[in-house]
Amino acid sequence: MIPDWIDIIFKAFWCGCAAMGFAILFNTPPRALFAIFLCGSLAGFFKFTLLLPDVGGGIILASAAGAVAIGFASIPVSHWRHIPPAVVSIPAVIPLIPGYYAYQTMLGLISFINQTDAALLISTAFNAAMTFFIILGISLGVTLPMLLFRIESVKKVNYSFPNWRKRK
């Protein structure tokens, strides 16, 4: 049995790989690729940590937290690599998209044609609702920094820590 934290690191690593794969599919500039890998891993780390039974965040909150992490990370990253934040955040949140719930929803709807069972309809509706709310949570999380700071462009945001030493 692998300890939980190693499992989380593995999953975070593969989330980063998935983010980078999609970044290449979307033809993102090469200078952004490593940053996207890091953002994807960060999101995976947050998501799977919150999903631990001891933390018990639930999948919606976990995905939203991952997306918030990407949203905030994309601002310094876009300064660092000189790219718009959406170019970083969209490939990075792709691993959070609830593919399995979406798949179960489709499969449930298809099975309902042959098998008119109320339990099947309920589980399909549950999967559809989960898909919808996870995507809603992700997109809210990604746009959260923009909404909080009412920014039109990240160029005007200064994320550097205040210079405490000078104040003495």
Added chain:
Amino acid sequence: MRNDKSDEPARLGNLLLQTGVALIKSGAGSSRVITNISRFAIAYGYEANVDLGTRNISISLHQEARENIFSGSRSIATLPGANFKVIAVISQLSWDVVEKEISLEESAKVINHVFEIPTYKRPVILLFTGIAGSAFCYTFGGSALEMAITFLATVVGLFFKQELVIKRYNPFMITYGSAVLAAAVIGICWKIGVETNLDHAFATCILFLIPGVLLINSFIDLMDGHIINGIDRGINALMHAFWIAAGLSTVLYIFKIL
């Protein structure tokens, strides 16, 4: 040349229309398109009013006290795709125009050649998207064998998709065809008895087709108040999801898995 200002609004207007079309085609959200275009216009001393759909754009230019001095519109033949390099180049250019006062001719040169920027080589795209597919398989709890099969299915499906894109098929038919082929690869592996439980592989082999850019942009547009464009993108994404499901169910029916 520089003193002759009479045709500047028309040239700027056409440049802005081209910029808008390039941004929409490359998968930028509505507010991003409007912000970028306004930034260009303000840098050259004009005010731009933009009317934006997902397949059309109209811009009118004003200058403070004077009335409307340019209006024009463009329609876009294709549904939006994803090309983030174009978005990055145009965003960079819009800031260079503000900060370094680049002339209209020079920015026109960049915009005209924006679609000629090289993309990644095809094998590179296939390899990394395949890795992304198997990464998904891992995070969903798949085994190493399932990851390998997902990699194969994703590469085959994406290769087929690229071929269909070159031949300019209907985008939804492209999605359907690639979903069928990717799922069929898994189905064949299952038929020849590779492994009995390929549930995770089935769920993840079609994930490269999921319209992630459309979905996220749809919600971002809705949040920004571009309701019509948000619904437009959302329905577009739903259509893709529907065709993925149709492709999957075709394969499940053929292989009698369901």
